[in-house]
Amino acid sequence: MSPSFPRSDSKMTFPRVRVVATAAAMIVLSSALAGCGSDGAEVQTAAAPEVGVYTVHSESLTLSDELPGRTAPYLVAEVRPQIGGILQKRFFEEGSYVEQGQPLYQVDPAPYQAVLSRTEATLSAARLRSERYDMLVENQAISRQSRDDATSQFQEAKAAALSARIDMGYTRILAPISGRIGRSSVTQGALVSANQANELATIQQLDPIYVDIVQSSTAVLKLKADAAAGVLQVKEGNGAEVSLTLENGAEYPYKGTLKFSEVSVDQGTGSVTLRAVFPNKDGILLPGMFVRAKVPAGTNEQALLVPQRTVSRDNQGRPYVLTVDNEQIVRQQSVVVDRAVGNRWLISSGIKPGDRLIEEGIQKVTIGQQVIAKGDKSGGKTSGITVARH
Known part of the structure; x- marks a missing residue:
């Protein structure tokens, strides 16, 4: 017969095991919840990124057009004989x-010398006859008509002798x-x-020398539109200073002066010709050489120039900048880029003076994110910058 155990002992063993397991599970769950709460607190307290900004300011910018041109002689004479x-x-x-x-x-000169000698002999005889007839008409020995005929013959002989002397001179x-x-x-x-x-030969005067510069009618219209809108202050009239770049890329050492601009557009090329005159005492410039001329176009007193690395482009190639507003929030702004000026862009629209553009740290920010702006590199206002537009 198997031994028997009291029922009260069995009932007291199982509840003790369940209590221990429940307590362990609560400890594990509490630890997990504590860990999740710690991670969330770290995300919420992450610091805003720091970015370098450039504050936009206006500058005085002198614009010039860099245009193609050809040199031409100041004077040209084709030598031809006149006899x-x-x-x-x-x-x-x-x-x-x-x-x-x-x-x-x-x-x-021999044939012309013979003609000259003959006409001079005829002239001498006609002069004596005219003088004699003048005395005879005073004494009423001849008619006035005879005297007039003698005077006319004298004048004809004088003209013939003069023509012969001119032809004789033309032999040299x-x-x-x-x-x-x-x-x-x-x-x-x-x-x-x-x-x-x-022609027997051609003589060209090369000092000074002309440079004929070609400017498209489209550029002329844009220049006039910018002047009318007040974007550019354009100097009217001739006398503007012009500089040259030679075919080998070297700068011509002397400045020229703009003389005139054609008043009509060439129907074949759709362009206007400007003419400048340059000193050429060293003989560097020869007729027909290709050059590039910088012609003053005007001055923009409120030009907006920004570092090139502040401007990015989207998938369609459209330029934009990232700005930081007064609440330190990143915003995206589309801009219109006019041209490069050294290592900067000339912006024609999209920004205004006082805007803060992100120059450093663009890759670590997103639109709408709060940032810490530092290192303003506006640099202060400058003036007298010259840029050539091609």
Whole structure:
């Protein structure tokens, strides 16, 4: 027979086990809840990020247009004979500098010398006859008509002699202007004629020298619109200072002066030509050279220039800036970028003086987030900046 145990002992064992398990579970649950509460407190008390800001201010900005241009001679003279004959001599070296009035060619003068001698003899006889008839008409020995005929013949002889002397002078061809003469198209022994199509040589005056600058009609209209709106203060009239950049990228050492602007638009190119004159005493500029000229366009007294790294672009390539408002909240603002000025952007719209743009820490902030602005790098107002727009 199996031994028997009192019933009261069995009933007292099981309740003690359940009490211990329940207490352990409560401890684990309390620890978990405590941990969750600790994590939440850390998120709520996280510090706002610090960002570097740039405060927008207005500046005086002088704008200039950088435009293409070509050099052209200040004076050009094509040397042509004014009489016909055989070319006897050439008195100049090709490519040399010649002075105005310097002999260039000699045409055979013999035929013209003969004509001159004949006309001068006729002139002498006509003069004596006219003087004699003047005395005879006073004594009423001849009619006044005879005296008038003699006077007319004398004047005709005088004109013929003058024409012969002019032709004789044309046998020596002189330089019409001072400048550098090119190659000769004829040699000794060539037959030349008056009003021939081909020039004997060409002389170009290169000091000073012209630069013809081309500006699109669209740019002219925009310049006038900006001036009318008060965005630019434009200097009217000629006399503005112009600078040049040569084909090799070097700056031309001398400044030029704007002389005039065409009053009409070229229908073929849709452009307007500006002409400037430059000193060229060193002979650096030669006719036909391509250059780039900086022509003053106007002054913007309220230009807004910002560091380039304050401007970002969205997926469509549209520029925008991140600003910090008075409550230290990050905002996004679309802007219109005009052009680059060194390492800054010229902004035409979208911001105003006093706006604070995020320059440092853009990558760690989001729109609507509160931040701590520091390190204002506005730098103070400047003036006299010049920028060329291409």
